[in-house]
Amino acid sequence: MGAIEASDYEMQSVFAETPTLACSDEKACREGAWEVMPFKNPVRSMHAVMLRTGKVLLIAGSGNDPSLFQAGSFTSALYDPSSRTFRLIATPEDMFCAGHVQLADGLILIMSGTKSYPAADGSVTYAGLRGSYTFDPTSESYIRVNDLNEGHWYPSATILGNGDVISLGGLGEDSNGSVVTERFSRAQHRWLPVNQVNQSWQFFGLYPSMILMQDGRLFYTGSHVFGDGLPGTGASVYDYEANKITDVPGLQDKNHRDQSMSVLLPPAQDQKVLTVGGGNILTNVDANRLTDIVDLKRKSPKYEKGPPLPHGVVDKGHGMVPEEGAEGKMYVSLVILPDGKVLEAGGALHNRADPVSEVSLFDPSINKFEPGMATDPIPRGYHSAAMLLPDARVMMVGDNPGNGSFDDHISIYSPPYLFKGSRPKITSVINDQWEYGSTQEITVDRGIVKAELIRPGAVTHSSDPNQRLIDLPLTVTASRIGVNVTSNSNMAPPGWYMLFVVDAEGIPSVARWVRLDANANKLQVPPATYRASAGNLAGDTLVPWEGRKSVRVNSEVSGCDYHYGTAGTCVPITFPSGVSASGPDRCEWLRMHGYKSLKSNSRRLDPLGLDANHDGLACGPEDRSRGG
Template identity: 65%
Template structure:
């Protein structure tokens, strides 16, 4: 074999970027997960070639490249057939760009793996590296592959990554006649951290890091729901586009973070600005949406229709209609599995004062006469958070205009059918598009409300935050710390008391709250700022890594089961749409190897039970985090439920599940464990019933 072959690499084809799987951000996260983009070739670009992979090589002879079926896993594998080669080679490699080539840390070693079949012994796993000063260059050959006609797995550990290297790319080189077929590539950081939590990733150690995926989101996803299979339902309906509405073009897609692929879903009605919540059985209840765009005779009109999305079949099934139309309703699951819905606009464009109740036992919306009614208007997307005693806290977060009359916040007792004002919310008529979140752990019953503005009067958005202890005898908001200041478009520093609306807040498995995204004005002026809120100290840590993409109106940010945060969408006033997808790796992914959950005593958990798990290393914390169903900076069902733990003599751990379904309404949860360095595991799914 001629080593020149690897030093004179020539790219034959650079596929256009379309769909891809997530990868760690620059600086190399200790993700304990596969770092390869599109590892199984399931995502294809417009030419039919796998996204983030290229056909490469040089020399004489001929070579053909094909995407073939009969894969080791999934649908696709890649086949390279070489004939007449006496000089040079052919190979399929990861594209040499910042989005596709895995990021690495100097001094670390990585385990590389793949499945293969080959008719020629003239194959070798080859790696190239990106030198920050010199660019891409050949690095090393790692392992030759013996002939096999059956799918065979191989793995090899790299040498230590050389200094000044920030990315590598690798694949299998063929330098003699024959056919090689490969599939299911893996790459994981194999380095054991010294000193427990030592980080060598620069700013990412304290700020985390973002990666904008080279991907076009196929739908205008103003609704994002994390499903119990780890995939994400993205709903657009007509996507705030009257032309799509007139054409009856309504869209949804399911995104798979493991493969980076999107599957479009036939969408029966305009679910644009509907309400949604995960039911106890894992299906997604969607109610309302857009019946009509405004014209000279009416405003937006709300739909009565309701559907269930089944993650198992990937399809919508219609339920009975709600009693009233609802455009921009909020929905909250109760401790018994029922769902209560509030607000939005009716079919005649007026505000709906009809409370709706979806029965878990009958899978039907109850008629109005069977539902307690206050006949109060809570506005659009009112944030209604379930309390530990079964009452609902309206936090004052909403969209479009002023807050409700009175204090702007209230506690609603459904059984007694009483509504009690809650004092203390600052500047309650400028909390439009604010974000409210039940802080970790849910047992503490504390809510944080962040930012906001007013789309009618359109002042500069504010930096206000408010905190409330719902366990208090007479709960009242008290002022919280101001949001850290960020920068506007173009990096111009903010001045004065400017803040942001459309802000997102995501509960993380280490017990912190990641605050990101937002804008200074209605559908304009994105603010580039992110911070970390610590509920234990009631403080923000400013200066977290900032999503380079604008995230204002119709944006969503949410936790993935691997502990990263995904952000989608932005819809400025000019009607344009940001189709970029961003993935954030929090600082905890740079602190060392992740603990792994190696066994769980059953995936169906009951209230008040004790569940035994095993982990590969000691842990100090465990919790259940409810998967998000978020839109318009709103998910009133988001919660983090602490699991008190007991460590047994054999090293196993018993987790104690709350007896109170109001703290953790029935359904699927992500089970995370966390070690002493604050590093979380990848989640396991459990079904709490």
């Protein structure tokens, strides 16, 4: 076989014989298949992070349970997919609703979390912690780093090409919107003082999806959590170095992209972003089917309308019925697969309610969804997460509807490619420490058409902005393959990646782990003693923050009326259309969605008319029969 050369940004096929396909299951060959694990998740995991060890860090913190918060009971667990075992991890603070990202050395940086839950009378919403930690996959423990400059409940977390991390948005310690840009320095292994960080004093909302572009700027996709989009077009390019924000036009219905999801489409070299679905928990309209695609290589990027999400079936409390018209979903999960497609799964029609059963594959090469994939038997709405495993399957966890329950099942999806025949195998990786612009040698057991790096997932609230697949152009001689690594660290930020090879039928190998970095063979992970004592853990003494003003955030930002029940229960401030404004009708909707009788937290205030007899019990027997 002759050698094949390819440029940094162009993929070339390597033609070789492939074993005859033997479909092991005809239905699964078309749709894939789900398996619900016969054991339970031991924690109420709101966050899921793939580690370079192949284990999954499941973070609950207080797990949206105010009784656990009050008790100071915070939890995490490590799940090992290969042995199907768990290990509980001591968790020092409430990391519920934190941000997280893999650092260049494979540590997981975790920022903020929950300082306080909403007040019982609804006057104050959540507040963010300043605390920050790394999680070490080797010692399997949390290590404290210095504090953020202020709290950021629901922050973004994006790694840059030099290994630094930018974090934006979220709610501060005063429950208002933070306008402070935070920067974690790789060189110093600490959060920088605010006066050493470029400040735009812009509030980017909650969990704003910020994707690193090939030129080092950040693209805010418009995907966010809770309520309306940002002023302007709802999407923008943020140039940190120039301290400049430029609107990106074209995003459809920007005020109904709450808990949509965005992904940098594979391969990352194409620089195209897909944004899918969304709703609005404040108005509680039906979630939509909208999709939008933007080409970030254009001089003036603009979103273009994409194909509509496939319809699914939805349970509105009366059993599953087909979706109609513009009905789509929020709480969407998007997972990049090794064959270059994107799995789209999970979701619900309304605020923490009405799960949608529908799974499809998006093919970026033709900009189309392939509908009709097998569906997860478990509903996956609010606080669900999905990620790629090193064996090319997909893991899904979580569902936390408004009634306060949490689903503790783990589901595993095997895509169609796993039923189409034997898999190629990476038989050796000569060196697992890769440098930018290098050619690395691997061997395989048979012909392949492509090799790629996929960054491991770090998911929460339909947000995983660091997710990406980087094509590796090939130089091939017999069974030895040279994979050509991009020279652009913005294309593939430093860190550990899953290396896959794929054959001509789209069947992937099991991944091998490699670390990509500048001078990768010379860099050493800082010793734990250095990490633990980095700087003043309580924060730095700062000069006055000139121009700093937090943004006032409504106490109903989460879409829940906390006059009823606990902070872990969400009675919607607005009910879906079709539910009348009468107390009995609202109580019936709540009953059909699994709510029990709720404590009324104020005898004087009953804004939804759920406690007609003012006995302190909302939706009690008398309330369900009275007008109101």
